[in-house]
Amino acid sequence: xxxxxxxxxxxxxxxxxxxxxxxNAARQIGGDIVPxxxxxxxxxxxSGGKCRTCLVKVSKGSEKDPRPMPKLVASCRTxxxxxMEVQNITSSEVLEARKGVVEMLLINHPLDCxxxxxxxxxxxxxxxxxxxxxxxxxxxxxxxxxxxxIGDKIQLHMTRCILCYRCVYVADQITDNRVHGILGRGDAxxxxxxxxxxxxxxxxxxxxxxxxxxxxxxxxxxxxxxxxFTKPVDAHRDCPKCSGKVTLWYKGEDVIRVTARKDxxxxxxxxxxxxxxxxxxxxxxxxxxxPRRISPHSVISANHYEQLNPPSVIRTNPALLESNKEExxxxxxx
Amino acid sequence: MGRxxxxxxxxxxxxxxxxxxxxxGGYRAxxxxxxxxxxxxxxxxxxxxxxxxxxxxxxxxxxxxxxxxKPEGKPxxxxxxxxxxxPGTFKDRxxxxxxxxxxxxxxxxxxxxxxxxxxxxxxxGEMMPQIRILEKAIAEAKNAGLLGKNIxxxxxxxxxxxxxxxxxxxxxxxxxxxxxxxxxxxxxxxxPPFPAISGxxxxxxxxxxxESIAAxxxxxxxxxxxxxxxxxGRSTGTKLISASGNLNKPGVYEIELGVSVEEFIYSxxxxxxxxxxxxxxxxxxxxxxxxILPANLILKTANGENxxxxxxxxxxxxxxxxxxxxxxxxxxxDEDQCIxxxxxxxxxxYHHESCGQCSxxxxxxxxMEKVLHRLEYGHGKLSDIDLLVDVSKKIEGNTIxxxxxxxxxxxxxAIRHFRDEFEWHVTHPDEAMQRNYGLAHYADPLPKxxxxxxx
Ligand SMILES: Cc1cc2nc3c(=O)[nH]c(=O)nc-3n(C[C@H](O)[C@H](O)[C@H](O)COP(=O)(O)O)c2cc1C
Ligand code: SF4
Ligand code: SF4
Ligand code: FES
Numbered sequence: 033x034x035x036x037x038x039x040x041x042x043x044x045x046x047x048x049x050x051x052x053x054x055x056n057a058a059r060q061i062g063g064d065i066v067p068x069x070x071x072x073x074x075x076x077x078x079s080g081g082k083c084r085t086c087l088v089k090v091s092k093g094s095e096k097d098p099r100p101m102p103k104l105v106a107s108c109r110t111x112x113x114x115x116m117e118v119q120n121i122t123s124s125e126v127l128e129a130r131k132g133v134v135e136m137l138l139i140n141h142p143l144d145c146x147x148x149x150x151x152x153x154x155x156x157x158x159x160x161x162x163x164x165x166x167x168x169x170x171x172x173x174x175x176x177x178x179x180x181x182i183g184d185k186i187q188l189h190m191t192r193c194i195l196c197y198r199c200v201y202v203a204d205q206i207t208d209n210r211v212h213g214i215l216g217r218g219d220a221x222x223x224x225x226x227x228x229x230x231x232x233x234x235x236x237x238x239x240x241x242x243x244x245x246x247x248x249x250x251x252x253x254x255x256x257x258x259x260x261f262t263k264p265v266d267a268h269r270d271c272p273k274c275s276g277k278v279t280l281w282y283k284g285e286d287v288i289r290v291t292a293r294k295d296x297x298x299x300x301x302x303x304x305x306x307x308x309x310x311x312x313x314x315x316x317x318x319x320x321x322x323p324r325r326i327s328p329h330s331v332i333s334a335n336h337y338e339q340l341n342p343p344s345v346i347r348t349n350p351a352l353l354e355s356n357k358e359e360x361x362x363x364x365x366x
Numbered sequence: 367m368g369r370x371x372x373x374x375x376x377x378x379x380x381x382x383x384x385x386x387x388x389x390x391g392g393y394r395a396x397x398x399x400x401x402x403x404x405x406x407x408x409x410x411x412x413x414x415x416x417x418x419x420x421x422x423x424x425x426x427x428x429x430x431x432x433x434x435x436k437p438e439g440k441p442x443x444x445x446x447x448x449x450x451x452x453p454g455t456f457k458d459r460x461x462x463x464x465x466x467x468x469x470x471x472x473x474x475x476x477x478x479x480x481x482x483x484x485x486x487x488x489x490x491g492e493m494m495p496q497i498r499i500l501e502k503a504i505a506e507a508k509n510a511g512l513l514g515k516n517i518x519x520x521x522x523x524x525x526x527x528x529x530x531x532x533x534x535x536x537x538x539x540x541x542x543x544x545x546x547x548x549x550x551x552x553x554x555x556x557x558p559p560f561p562a563i564s565g566x567x568x569x570x571x572x573x574x575x576x577e578s579i580a581a582x583x584x585x586x587x588x589x590x591x592x593x594x595x596x597x598x599g600r601s602t603g604t605k606l607i608s609a610s611g612n613l614n615k616p617g618v619y620e621i622e623l624g625v626s627v628e629e630f631i632y633s634x635x636x637x638x639x640x641x642x643x644x645x646x647x648x649x650x651x652x653x654x655x656x657x658i659l660p661a662n663l664i665l666k667t668a669n670g671e672n673x674x675x676x677x678x679x680x681x682x683x684x685x686x687x688x689x690x691x692x693x694x695x696x697x698x699x700d701e702d703q704c705i706x707x708x709x710x711x712x713x714x715x716y717h718h719e720s721c722g723q724c725s726x727x728x729x730x731x732x733x734m735e736k737v738l739h740r741l742e743y744g745h746g747k748l749s750d751i752d753l754l755v756d757v758s759k760k761i762e763g764n765t766i767x768x769x770x771x772x773x774x775x776x777x778x779x780a781i782r783h784f785r786d787e788f789e790w791h792v793t794h795p796d797e798a799m800q801r802n803y804g805l806a807h808y809a810d811p812l813p814k815x816x817x818x819x820x821x
């Protein structure tokens with residue numbers, strides 16, 4: 033007998049390790065049934081639960097206790113139970129709630145994509161596209177902030193922040209001497225460094241990578257180009273501080289940005305140090321591995337290389353192949 | 367006269383001092399529990415009493431205690447929730463101020479039951495006088511050998527501390543309270559794990575309201591059966607009610623659960639009726655977060671029975687026609703009060719107090735407040751009313767902690783029962799604008815959050 037746990041999401045079953053969250057179980061299945069996530073970040077301990085974009089309906093609690101859960105739950109922070117049945121895109125209640133969450137997130141987030149450096153890589157942009165409505169019902173003044181530089185390499189534009197806390201977890205977990213956190217409460221809360229201190233730490237640049245929106249940006253890259261015109265390439269170097277595995281973003285012959293490599297959910301595979309990110313922008317500093325695989329969902333993939341590469345559970349299971357059919361077709365059309 | 371348990375001796379001169387409290391039979395429950403009962407016996411007794419948490423949710427206290435994990439080598443904690451920030455609720459402060467030793471005694475008995483050797487009373491930071499009172503009471507109890515090492519020779523040790531709170535409503539939510547006690551920002555934690563498994567410093571922890579803890583004293587003194595004889599059905603014992611608003615005699619009352627709402631409001635034993643001979647318009651029965659009910663529905667349930675002050679009777683009919691006992695903050699409005707203004711006022715509070723972790727609460731509470739503000743001042747539209755209902759639905763049930771619900775329910779229920787009043791504000795903008803409650807300064811445009819610059 034296996035000690036794996038069977039969970040069914042939108043009618044598709046999968047067996048996962050005990051302790052797996054609903055979100056991660058869904059990610060193992062892949063495709064359209066994966067709930068969106070704005071605050072969860074698998075590499076950051078304790079993240080998730082906040083943005084509420086990943087809400088799902090548990091229509092059957094478990095084999096032992098089949099009662100449905102009374103409220104929608106955050107899939108990123110709810111552990112699967114044997115026999116659990118979950119509805120994501122098959123529940124109108126979930127889609128309705130998600131629409132609500134997107135509307136809330138956009139209240140104090142300016143849709144300034146045309147002038148935002150994160151355009152094309154912004155999770156909120158994707159989320160609004162998939163779950164948002166065309167117009168807003170909010171008619172009040174929105175909160176705005178002046179941009180501040182936190183150190184010479186990172187700029188914070190709080191106006192765009194959605195308070196996902198990811199950068200706070202990075203500052204807490206992978207930099208020492210934390211000076212970065214949240215001040216204030218409710219919609220007056222803001223990300224700040226201790227009396228506008230710089231974050232001076234070898235790994236501080238990772239706050240930029242985890243920010244799902246354009247609130248934290250790389251000052252060495254700002255306004256150099258739109259991402260979809262750049263050419264991403266995987267490369268590595270022998271680095272004494274980190275793995276040295278990065279993505280280089282080229283404009284013509286020049287490396288204009290260096291980031292961590294991100295997986296299909298936009299999460300850094302490994303965090304990188306500031307030397308790799310900011311100081312080594314010559315091709316000769318790097319060993320080039322080849323073109324970067326960009327999620328076919330992303331606008332960056334336009335004019336680039338990849339087709340959908342389904343995870344192995346999908347490739348081997350006829351039912352999953354069938355349920356992802358629409359997605360395969362959409363991708364092939366592109 | 368209804369029987370009283372917690373406030374039985376409240377009018378005895380000097381009951382706030384150790385000597386008088388002791389003379390009146392104080393600390394008998396400690397002696398009884400530590401000398402003649404095992405911790406399990408105490409838990410059993412509290413379970414049998416049917417006591418339900420008096421902090422708002424009404425969860426059975428004994429059951430909560432029995433969920434406490436008992437791992438070897440890890441301390442367990444009891445934390446008393448004296449944050450008391452719910453608008454309309456002021457009973458715990460009353461108890462802490464005037465009969466502090468009852469709380470200390472309850473803390474000793476409850477800590478013993480849970481096997482906690484360090485316990486905390488977390489008191490709202492603004493309540494400095496109460497913090498001083500409790501500190502003095504703790505020192506007195508310690509001098510008398512009722513706290514510290516080897517209490518009354520029983521071999522049981524307990525250190526008790528008072529911790530001033532962070533001064534935010536959210537710090538009353540049990541997991542935010544724990545975070546705050548640990549010295550962090552008072553953000554609610556995501557549950558599970560529940561505090562009974564992983565609470566303060568990741569150790570098993572019980573968080574209980576002041577009144578719940580105080581109630582363990584009469585339960586141990588007189589026995590669970592005696593306690594359970596009071597009240598009705600699953601609402602046993604007595605309850606402190608903080609009554610405020612347009613009443614002849616506002617104040618803190620101890621009632622036997624099961625007193626009818628009508629008797630509570632109109633009898634001379636309690637609130638003595640509505641002030642100035644006015645009629646009653648509405649009641650918020652359990653602190654600002656519970657749904658408001660119009661006079662007819664608070665006095666009678668939907669099928670015409672007398673509404674009683676019990677968990678069940680107040681909730682009868684669900685939110686369509688009922689409400690909740692909550693923390694027992696009874697706010698009574700007379701016919702002259704404006705429901706829209708009050709709803710806006712509550713909404714202002716929840717907007718201000720949202721911790722800001724989850725998007726629906728962080729953004730939605732502010733949105734509701736602003737829409738209510740313009741409705742109240744006659745700038746609203748009819749569609750605003752449905753907008754409010756919709757926004758409240760988008761918040762309700764979709765957040766980490768119940769503050770989201772607490773912000774949504776007052777708005778949704780006020781519109782459910784008093785929609786015509788909201789519409790009046792839209793159809794009579796001039797009259798709405800001209801009403802002045804002597805609070806003209808509130809009519810200023812909304813203050814901006816800090817950090818806001820011009821667009
Ligand atoms: C936003 C919020 C504020 C709360 N404030 C208080 C409070 O001030 N005092 C209190 O006893 N419980 C408060 N509670 C309830 C506590 O979370 C917890 O349920 C209670 O302290 C448990 O004690 P009990 O079981 O004895 O009722 C609050 C809950 C929420 C969601
Ligand atoms: S700055 Fe970015 S990463 Fe940090 S909380 Fe805001 S949105 Fe999240
Ligand atoms: S519901 Fe509101 S108060 Fe509670 S965690 Fe979410 S933002 Fe904070
Ligand atoms: S991703 Fe689950 S709540 Fe944000």
